Amino acid sequence: MTPGPADDARHEARDLMERIVTGAFSSEVKEAAALARSRQQFEVALAAARSAGDERAVAEILDDLGYLAWRGAHDRDGALAHWLDAAARFEALDDRRARVATLLDVAELDVGHPWVAPAVADAVAAGLPADLTGEEDPVRLVIVLREAKQFDAARALAGALVDEALARDDAARAARMLGELGKVQDRQRDRAAARKSFERAVEVAEASGSAAERLRALLNLVDALWSAGSQPRARELFAQAQKIRGVPESLRTLRKIMAMAVK
DSSP, X not given: OOSSXXXXXXXXXXXXXXXXXXXXXXXXXXXXXXXXXXXXXXXXHHHHHHHHTOHHHHHHHHHHHHHIIIIITOOHHHHHHHHXXXXXXXXXXXXXXXXXXXXXXXXXXXXXXXXXXXXXXXXXXXXXXXXXXXXXXXXXXXHXXXXXXXXXXXXXXXXXXXXXXXXXXOHHHHHHHHHHHHHHHHHTTOHHHHHHHHHHHHHHHXXXXXXXXHHHHHHHHHHHHHHTTOHHHHHHHHHHHHTXXXXXXXXXXXXXXXXXXXO
16 A cells, blocks of 8 residues: 555554553553544555555454454454454465464464464474564464474473573563463473473563563462462462553453462
8 A cells, every 4th residue: 555544544553452452541441442443443444455456455454453353352253253364365475474473363262273283384394483573473383382282392492482582682582481481391290390480480571671571470480389389479479460560451361360369
């Protein structure tokens, strides 16, 4: 598409979407209004892209609508419909990276979908996630492998991503991947290794300065400690987690759920 009102609509929609996902709005009313406005503006941009015959823009906007549907409105069916449509269009465009990234979104909601396993196999065979540029894509690839019970592959990939992040001095990224490594180890029933990964994630997250990663790491460790019978220590760490502010809505929700478990 050429620059114009449609581009303005898309930029506004994306900006609102990111603010919704990061919990930037001070009330549910304001967040709901932003969600409606973002959806409306994406639809304006989508109509313009279709009218112009711009298939790449159509695929990208459908991908955005899927993200908004799931992250913003928790609409599973709507998100899947948008993402599957986008994935098919990326395949027609011969854009493997975008197709794999979109199908990792699909896998988050339906890991058994028949398009997912071949996409994961393609990603691993091609040496991805180095070719995946989305911030969450490598994380989701580990999650898909874990949920598909390919534990050795998931563990190896998570470990490699930890090393890569540390080599780049990206403490926030390293903390996130240590948490994912711990979850894989936990699924393998290697509880000692999992606890060490969660403890290290807390240490690295503290050094990162990222409130979101500090909270994520603490919640993972609290869960592991509670399951291991170390309730006093788990409650102590959860009290620290309760004080962390400025985190995405998804983490705030997870914290609320855990609050009921550690009473």
